[in-house]
Amino acid sequence: MTTPLELGLDTFGDLTEDAASNLNSYATAIREVVEQGVLADELGVDFFGVGEHHRDDFAVSSPEMLLAGIAGRTSRIRLGSAVTVMSSDDPVRVFERFATLDALSHGRAELILGRGSFTESFPLFGYDLNDYEILFEEKVELFAELLKERPVTWRGTTRSALTDQHVYPRPNRGVGGSPQSVARAARFQMPLVLAIIGGNPIRFKPFVELYYHSLDAIGSPHLPVAVHSPGYIADTDDEARDQVWPYMKVMRDRIGAERGWGPVQRSDFERDAGPEGSWYVGSPETVARKIVTTAKTLGITRFDMKYSAGRLPHSLLMRSIELYASRVMPLVHETLS
Numbered sequence: 001m002t003t004p005l006e007l008g009l010d011t012f013g014d015l016t017e018d019a020a021s022n023l024n025s026y027a028t029a030i031r032e033v034v035e036q037g038v039l040a041d042e043l044g045v046d047f048f049g050v051g052e053h054h055r056d057d058f059a060v061s062s063p064e065m066l067l068a069g070i071a072g073r074t075s076r077i078r079l080g081s082a083v084t085v086m087s088s089d090d091p092v093r094v095f096e097r098f099a100t101l102d103a104l105s106h107g108r109a110e111l112i113l114g115r116g117s118f119t120e121s122f123p124l125f126g127y128d129l130n131d132y133e134i135l136f137e138e139k140v141e142l143f144a145e146l147l148k149e150r151p152v153t154w155r156g157t158t159r160s161a162l163t164d165q166h167v168y169p170r171p172n173r174g175v176g177g178s179p180q181s182v183a184r185a186a187r188f189q190m191p192l193v194l195a196i197i198g199g200n201p202i203r204f205k206p207f208v209e210l211y212y213h214s215l216d217a218i219g220s221p222h223l224p225v226a227v228h229s230p231g232y233i234a235d236t237d238d239e240a241r242d243q244v245w246p247y248m249k250v251m252r253d254r255i256g257a258e259r260g261w262g263p264v265q266r267s268d269f270e271r272d273a274g275p276e277g278s279w280y281v282g283s284p285e286t287v288a289r290k291i292v293t294t295a296k297t298l299g300i301t302r303f304d305m306k307y308s309a310g311r312l313p314h315s316l317l318m319r320s321i322e323l324y325a326s327r328v329m330p331l332v333h334e335t336l337s
Contacts, residue, residue, distance in 0.1 A: 005295050005336055006302035007329050008047030009040050009321060010082040010228055013060030014251070017311040024314075029059035032314045034069050036307075036321060041074035043325030049082030049112065049228075049304060054120040057254070057310070064097045071105035080110030082228065082304065083195075087135040088121035090159065091143040092167055102171040109171070112193055113140060134158060144188040189215070191223040194298075197230060200276045201294045208298050226302035227294060231280030232309060233287050233323040234316075240282050243316060244309050245269055251310030280305055284327035291328070292335045 013033050016024050024032075037048045048070065050063040060066055063081040071079055079101070084094060094111070102109035115136045116122075122129050138156040145152045149170055155161040192211050194204050204227075212222055234240035245266065252264045273281040280287045291303050307320050 003301065004333055005291075005300070006046040006226075007291075007324075007332060008049060008078075008302060008304035009036075009045055009324065010049040010051065010304045010306040011036065011060075011308040011317075012051040012053055012058045012082075012306070013066070014308045014310055014312070015057055015059055016308075016314050016317070018313070023311065026059040030066060032317075033060065033066060034073070035314075036317060037067075037070035037077070037079070038073050039318060039321050040325065041070075041077035043322065044329070045077060045321070045325050047078045047080065047110070047302065047304060049080045049110075051082045052085050052121075053118060054124050055118060057251070064101050067109070068101055068104050071101065071108065074105075076108075078108045078110055079105055081112050082306075083112045083114035083116075085116040085121050086113045086139045086143065087115050087132065088125045088127050089139070091139045091146060092162075095143065095146045095167055096169070099169045099171040103169060107171075113143065114195075117195075131158065140188060144190065189218070189220050189223065191225065193226045193228055193304075194300075195228045196278045196294075198272070198278050201227065201229070201278055202276075202297050205298055208300075224301040225298065226304060227298065227300050228304045228306060229278050229280055229294075230309065231287060231305040231307060232312070233280075233282070233284055233307075233320045233328060235283060235323070237282040237286050240286075241270070241273055244281060244312060247310035247312045284323050284331060287324075288328045288331035288335070291332050295332075295336065 011033055013029055015026065015029050016032060018024055033050060040048045050060055050066050052061060052063050054061050063084065067079045067081075086094065098109050098111050115132065119129055127135060135158050138158045142152075142154050142156065142159075142162075145154050146167055151164040151166055152162050153164055194207065196204055208225055211225065215222055232240055232244040234243055248269060249264055256262065256264065269279070271277050272279040275290065275293075280290050294300065295303060305324060307324070308317060
């Protein structure tokens with residue numbers, strides 16, 4: 001690879017449990033995420049992302065607020081959403097909030113846009129799920145215009161029109177314009193993040209090829225592609241799998257029950273944690289090897305590991321972050337150099 005693979009961490013602010021297996025409060029979970037972000041900065045991780053959710057098993061509904069808290073205690077790590085649900089938000093307000101975060105962090109803010117795997121935000125903010133596609137399409141279109149940082153004139157069907165409208169504050173370097181920012185379509189000429197949370201990562205290669213083909217068709221240079229996947233690291237493969245499995249099962253079965261899936265089995269988890277699965281679970285050596293394979297196969301420029309998993313305790317999350325930074329990252333860089 002011509003440039004070093006960037007390595008980041010993501011969390012959704014899952015509610016954790018304490019030493020007595022009691023569920024922690026939302027306030028505790030939020031403060032824990034701040035500590036995790038500070039540790040990632042101290043250890044040299046490239047990026048720290050916090051996702052937006054509006055349900056009772058996640059503490060973070062306003063990523064930019066939490067990221068602003070992390071920004072005040074860090075100096076170098078880039079900070080971003082993972083993900084901002086653009087479909088149920090307003091593009092102008094999103095731009096303003098992240099431009100403010102960009103100022104607070106001295107230009108370290110990034111923004112990942114998504115439609116939302118969970119849909120609780122739609123009724124919460126008065127949106128109809130029947131408009132799922134058009135909401136995202138139009139709002140990303142408007143956001144792409146805002147990124148040009150000039151007076152915006154835009155008209156659609158999902159919000160009020162804008163005519164020669166200025167939006168403030170303006171970011172230091174363009175919110176969403178960095179190589180790690182995400183957007184849905186190549187026609188907006190925004191970089192891409194693939195959320196690979198099931199199956200073999202190799203199956204996403206045609207999507208990367210289609211993305212580049214679409215950029216070629218409009219005469220755009222190739223833009224960066226990143227991958228976001230779940231993972232967990234301990235000193236050995238067995239220890240990592242035994243530690244994360246009970247928490248992963250509870251989380252997955254709850255979501256599965258909401259969506260009509262059957263209970264997940266240990267064999268399913270072992271397959272996903274294996275060489276051809278989408279969970280990066282194991283010793284530092286195992287996880288590094290799997291990241292390298294994904295990077296080489298898909299030609300990505302950044303890999304972000306979603307390190308939280310349900311009620312997994314804060315102490316174990318901190319240890320996983322430590323191993324990611326101190327052992328996985330050097331192994332990956334050494335292998336790819």
